[in-house]
Amino acid sequence: MRKLLTLFAATSLLATGCAGAGSVGTGGSTLVIAIVANPQMKDAISLAPEFEKATGINLKFVSLPENQARAKITASTATEGGEFDVVMISNYEAPQWAANGWLENLEPHMAATPGYDEGDFIPSIKTSLSYQNQMYAVPFYGESSFLAYRKDLFEKAGLTMPAKPTWQQIADFAAKLDDKADGVAGICLRGKPGWGESLAPFTTVANTFGAQWFDKDWNAKLTSPEFKEAANFYVNLIRDHGEVGASSAGFSECGTRYTQGNAAMWYDATVMAGTNEDPSSSKIVGKSGYAPAPVVKTQASGWLYTWALGIPKVAKDKDAAWKFMAWMTDKAYVQKVGQTYGWNRVPPGVRQSTYTIPDYAKAAAAYAKPTLDGIADANQQKVMANPVPYPGIQFVGIPEFQDLGTRVSQQLSAAIAGRESVDDALKQSQDYAQTVGDSYKAVQ
Amino acid sequence: MSTLSVDTPKSHAHAKAEEKRGLSTAAKRRLPLLPALIFVIAVTQLPFLLTVFYSFQSWNLVRPGSRHFVGLDNYIDVFSDATFLVALLNTVVLTVVCVLVALLLGLGLAILLDRKFFGRGVVRTLLITPFLILPAAGALLWKTTMFDPTYGLLHFVFGTDLDWLSEFPLAAVMAQIVWQWTPFMMLLILAGLQSQSKEVLEAASVDGAGRWRTFVSITLPHLSRFLQLATLLGAIYIVNSFDAIFLMTQGGPGTASTNLPYYIYQRAFEGFDVGQSSAMGVIVVILTMIVATFALRLMFRTFSVSGGVK
Numbered sequence: 001m002r003k004l005l006t007l008f009a010a011t012s013l014l015a016t017g018c019a020g021a022g023s024v025g026t027g028g029s030t031l032v033i034a035i036v037a038n039p040q041m042k043d044a045i046s047l048a049p050e051f052e053k054a055t056g057i058n059l060k061f062v063s064l065p066e067n068q069a070r071a072k073i074t075a076s077t078a079t080e081g082g083e084f085d086v087v088m089i090s091n092y093e094a095p096q097w098a099a100n101g102w103l104e105n106l107e108p109h110m111a112a113t114p115g116y117d118e119g120d121f122i123p124s125i126k127t128s129l130s131y132q133n134q135m136y137a138v139p140f141y142g143e144s145s146f147l148a149y150r151k152d153l154f155e156k157a158g159l160t161m162p163a164k165p166t167w168q169q170i171a172d173f174a175a176k177l178d179d180k181a182d183g184v185a186g187i188c189l190r191g192k193p194g195w196g197e198s199l200a201p202f203t204t205v206a207n208t209f210g211a212q213w214f215d216k217d218w219n220a221k222l223t224s225p226e227f228k229e230a231a232n233f234y235v236n237l238i239r240d241h242g243e244v245g246a247s248s249a250g251f252s253e254c255g256t257r258y259t260q261g262n263a264a265m266w267y268d269a270t271v272m273a274g275t276n277e278d279p280s281s282s283k284i285v286g287k288s289g290y291a292p293a294p295v296v297k298t299q300a301s302g303w304l305y306t307w308a309l310g311i312p313k314v315a316k317d318k319d320a321a322w323k324f325m326a327w328m329t330d331k332a333y334v335q336k337v338g339q340t341y342g343w344n345r346v347p348p349g350v351r352q353s354t355y356t357i358p359d360y361a362k363a364a365a366a367y368a369k370p371t372l373d374g375i376a377d378a379n380q381q382k383v384m385a386n387p388v389p390y391p392g393i394q395f396v397g398i399p400e401f402q403d404l405g406t407r408v409s410q411q412l413s414a415a416i417a418g419r420e421s422v423d424d425a426l427k428q429s430q431d432y433a434q435t436v437g438d439s440y441k442a443v444q
Numbered sequence: 445m446s447t448l449s450v451d452t453p454k455s456h457a458h459a460k461a462e463e464k465r466g467l468s469t470a471a472k473r474r475l476p477l478l479p480a481l482i483f484v485i486a487v488t489q490l491p492f493l494l495t496v497f498y499s500f501q502s503w504n505l506v507r508p509g510s511r512h513f514v515g516l517d518n519y520i521d522v523f524s525d526a527t528f529l530v531a532l533l534n535t536v537v538l539t540v541v542c543v544l545v546a547l548l549l550g551l552g553l554a555i556l557l558d559r560k561f562f563g564r565g566v567v568r569t570l571l572i573t574p575f576l577i578l579p580a581a582g583a584l585l586w587k588t589t590m591f592d593p594t595y596g597l598l599h600f601v602f603g604t605d606l607d608w609l610s611e612f613p614l615a616a617v618m619a620q621i622v623w624q625w626t627p628f629m630m631l632l633i634l635a636g637l638q639s640q641s642k643e644v645l646e647a648a649s650v651d652g653a654g655r656w657r658t659f660v661s662i663t664l665p666h667l668s669r670f671l672q673l674a675t676l677l678g679a680i681y682i683v684n685s686f687d688a689i690f691l692m693t694q695g696g697p698g699t700a701s702t703n704l705p706y707y708i709y710q711r712a713f714e715g716f717d718v719g720q721s722s723a724m725g726v727i728v729v730i731l732t733m734i735v736a737t738f739a740l741r742l743m744f745r746t747f748s749v750s751g752g753v754k
Contacts, residue, residue: 071713078505078716100508193696245593245607247697262594399506403715407527414698417610425698428526 029317030058031324033086034073036307037063039275040141040347041088043337044328050336051327057320067194070402077102082314085321089137091128091306092395098131104311106135109322116330120351122375125306137308138329141271142349144302144374145204145394146367147291148258148276149265150284153177153184167205167233167294170265174241177264186241188263189234191416192250195405198412200303200394201267204293206230208301210385213396213433218389218440220433222408222426226385231422235415247417259284267293269305270374273367274344290370292377297385303394304378306350334360349375389440400436407432492729498722505716518723528724530699531707534614535683538703542621542685543678547671549622550629557630558637575627583691586620591692613693613701620688625681629674636670637663676739683732704728 035041041063048059062084064072073087077097089097097103110118118126118135125142129135147170149161157176162169174186190198206212209230212221221227238246243257251268255275258266259282266272279285293302309325311318327333334354337346343363346354349371354360361368377383383393391397395405411425499518503511522528557568574582590597591608599605608616640663648658686705689695695702695710702710708728712721 067714074506074716075713078508096506193694193698244605245610247610248607248693399504399716402506403711403717406710406714410696410698413610413696414700417697417700419698419700 029320030060031085031320032060034084035061035063035088036066036069043341043345055323066196077312080314085315085317086325087310087312088307089310092397094129094137095131096399098136102313103136104313104318106138113326116326120353122352124304124375124378125350128304129308137310138325139306139308139350140329141347142306142375143270144304144378145268145293146270146302146370146374147265147267147294148288150287151289152287153264161289161291165291165294167296170294171237178241183262185243185263187265188243188254188257189238189267190250190254191238191246191413192248193409193413195402195409197250199405199409202234203394204301204303205234207384208296208298210297212386212388214389214437216387216389218437220430220437222430222433228426231426235422238416247413270371277344290367292370292374298383300377300382302374302378404432404436495722495725498718499726501719503718505718518719522723522727527699531702531704535703538618539679539682542618542682543675546622546625546629546678547674549626551633553630554633554637557634572627574623579687580691582624583620583688587692591616609693610697613697617688617692617701621682621685625678629678632670632674636667640666
């Protein structure tokens with residue numbers, strides 16, 4: 001009740017606050033940009049004054065952690081509140097929102113911008129942000145998932161990482177490298193609830209075990225033998241050889257552990273490499289090797305994810321908004337970050353031209369190719385055993401998945417914390433999923 | 445209208461005049477208050493009516509065109525939702541335990557502070573501090589500096605790398621809330637203790653009553669209304685706890701530390717399920733009303749009793 005009230009008050013305040021800002025043209029107007037507070041985005045925010053000086057457009061950033069940013073952006077866009085002129089969304093939202101008519105088609109804007117070169121985007125990323133072959137969001141960075149491992153610890157234990165590891169091999173390595181006395185966990189895997197947190201790595205594991213969320217007739221398959229096998233594997237691996245406090249560890253918590261030398265392996269987003277190899281944040285620079293996402297039954301298992309920028313249909317000054325987005329996603333920006341902050345901090349996985357820059361190739365020698373390969377291989381034919389009726393690899397590309405995924409991830413973290421058995425967790429999750437599946441059966 | 449009254453014209457006219465005058469004075473009195481009343485209704489009752497209206501609809505924000513009238517379906521779903529019942533139970537446990545523990549600790553501290561000793565002012569200020577810290581800051585303090593398995597104070601003191609927040613999520617949240625609300629209870633009870641008449645206490649010691657006897661037979665009855673007020677106010681605030689849960693455990697692991705306000709927030713701002721979350725909101729309001737009415741009645745009844753607690 002109070003929450004709705006505050007939302008109501010905030011929206012009305014914001015609406016009136018922005019009403020005075022959207023003047024005609026681009027001179028002296030103010031853009032409000034909702035953005036996720038990840039490291040690469042923070043670099044963009046600190047470089048933004050250059051853009052303001054060059055164009056005279058004032059920028060106001062609303063930067064929040066992923067979950068809160070998503071909730072705010074979704075609520076604002078779905079209710080067409082118009083608080084934001086530019087929103088940061090992912091390949092989960094972009095196609096759905098474009099289909100709902102909430103986003104501006106960016107093709108005309110891109111065509112009218114000389115030198116923007118949208119043909120330079122990696123094809124799988126471009127497709128994932130398109131609806132009916134039109135792009136509705138432009139990617140800022142793209143990622144797949146892969147496995148970071150400490151070469152020095154492997155050498156000490158006399159182990160070698162195969163070129164294409166399987167999950168069983170990884171579990172064996174984790175058992176051998178797990179060193180409680182030294183405070184080094186065998187592997188760090190996410191257990192923090194959230195559909196974009198623990199469910200992302202977990203769903204890629206489920207996929208490669210041959211499991212799926214729904215079969216092509218929208219029957220939920222969370223209690224299938226494959227899904228049970230995958231869930232038991234994931235939960236047991238964390239419980240036996242994972243990090244302490246796993247049920248509340250997400251991407252940043254695992255990142256802290258790995259860069260402080262408290263984990264021997266870490267399976268997560270490819271963007272982690274930038275932080276792992278950055279001397280200002282990591283104690284283990286240069287000690288990591290990067291292997292492709294481990295597999296069981298499929299050829300590949302990496303996910304596909306991208307943070308991108310879009311313009312809500314109701315935004316007032318779309319030209320100024322596009323100007324800013326073009327600045328943040330073009331080739332010149334990559335150069336600027338590389339020269340200002342170092343090449344490890346360049347937003348990866350979006351433009352093919354980034355990978356031909358000699359400086360970048362040198363700085364990212366350890367992970368540039370695994371990242372690019374992972375993104376190129378990230379399509380449903382390669383990472384899934386059976387056909388599914390939904391888009392997405394590490395998520396189910398339907399609107400209900402935010403809620404469903406969050407509920408299932410809560411069950412998963414309860415199993416990781418040992419508060420409930422994996423079977424019970426899956427049974428409860430199956431009920432949730434079947435309710436959602438039924439609503440799609442009715443549609444067909 | 446055919447009138448059957450046997451009023452004389454005179455008295456009738458008199459009554460009319462009286463009525464008119466009464467109305468006008470009443471109106472004169474109430475008119476200046478009208479803007480405030482309208483404002484209060486606009487900001488409290490209209491949103492609530494809207495919430496009731498939404499609660500009869502199936503409406504998911506992220507599925508355009510999904511909005512349609514479903515009658516009482518949402519309410520049926522809410523009561524058959526296992527998570528809702530878990531959240532309800534957690535809310536009850538959290539409220540009862542936190543209020544009682546904070547009350548007892550507050551009572552103890554108030555009794556200690558009721559005597560004169562060197563540096564009493566400093567001690568009192570230090571004890572009140574947790575209540576003055578922003579709830580969000582307090583929750584983060586507890587999450588990182590106390591409970592963190594690698595960097596926390598508890599890890600440093602006990603040497604275990606137990607992950608408190610995933611082993612005892614609800615207890616950890618309750619510890620933070622108790623820490624925050626004990627000073628509030630302490631202040632109320634201290635006010636009660638300092639309003640005791642010294643003569644009665646002296647008379648008791650002249651009659652040969654020991655400390656314990658004096659406390660049980662004189663101080664506690666005197667304090668009973670202060671204790672009730674502290675309980676009621678504490679319960680009203682603690683039922684709505686949100687910051688501690690949001691910042692410390694995110695309702696997890698699983699739903700082990702999810703209470704009703706947090707669950708409604710999740711359904712509304714992560715699930716975007718307007719109908720479901722509205723229905724839950726309405727149910728919570730009704731439950732709170734029932735409990736509050738019951739508690740208030742109990743309080744007024746004990747207020748009117750002069751004997752106090754035996």
